[in-house]
Amino acid sequence: GDSVTQMEGPVTLSEEAFLTINCTYTATGYPSLFWYVQYPGEGLQLLLKATKADDKGSNKGFEATYRKETTSFHLEKGSVQVSDSAVYFCALRTNFGNEKLTFGTGTRLTIIP
């Protein structure tokens, strides 16, 4: 079945550091890929998405590229801020059949000033 494997957390970085959160997936067909972010005490917000191979999703300085050959969708940001502290979820959704989102376990990110 479909699955998403995320980098284990928690991750602690200093402000302005470079961020990478690894995400790999297993799916039948050609899924759409998503990164959602959950700030403390809040629901999930879509951060970015990519719907086909080689697409790059980007938003708020975050980027992720859909790599079909390595079945990966790693999240990157060049210079993190304290306000980026949150839990990040990688997710996939297949384009046929069951349209549910399959989530990774989440990676808690803490940015220290």
Added chain:
Amino acid sequence: DSGVTQTPKHLITATGQRVTLRCSPRSGDLSVYWYQQSLDQGLQFLIQYYNGEERAKGNILERFSAQQFPDLHSELNLSSLELGDSALYFCASSPGTGGVDTQYFGPGTRLTVL
């Protein structure tokens, strides 16, 4: 603000009781999804409705049921509650049923079973 609303925000109840969680999707969205977020299971898909009809089922217990009404709001009913049902329950909506549709999440209902 995603445009998806959920009520109540918090719910505290006792084992064996029954509760109803409510979700209003974004204007124009026909699909509603329910997810459960717990410490041990992570984020799990429960069930999807599209335009009033059940479309897909995930890891939803038989004690749980849901429905989508003609005005497209949805309710998740949880009965014979157990301590392990304590979790955050999220509702999400999307315009249709396509795999490329983005699902927008509500703020969640935190259920505590004592």
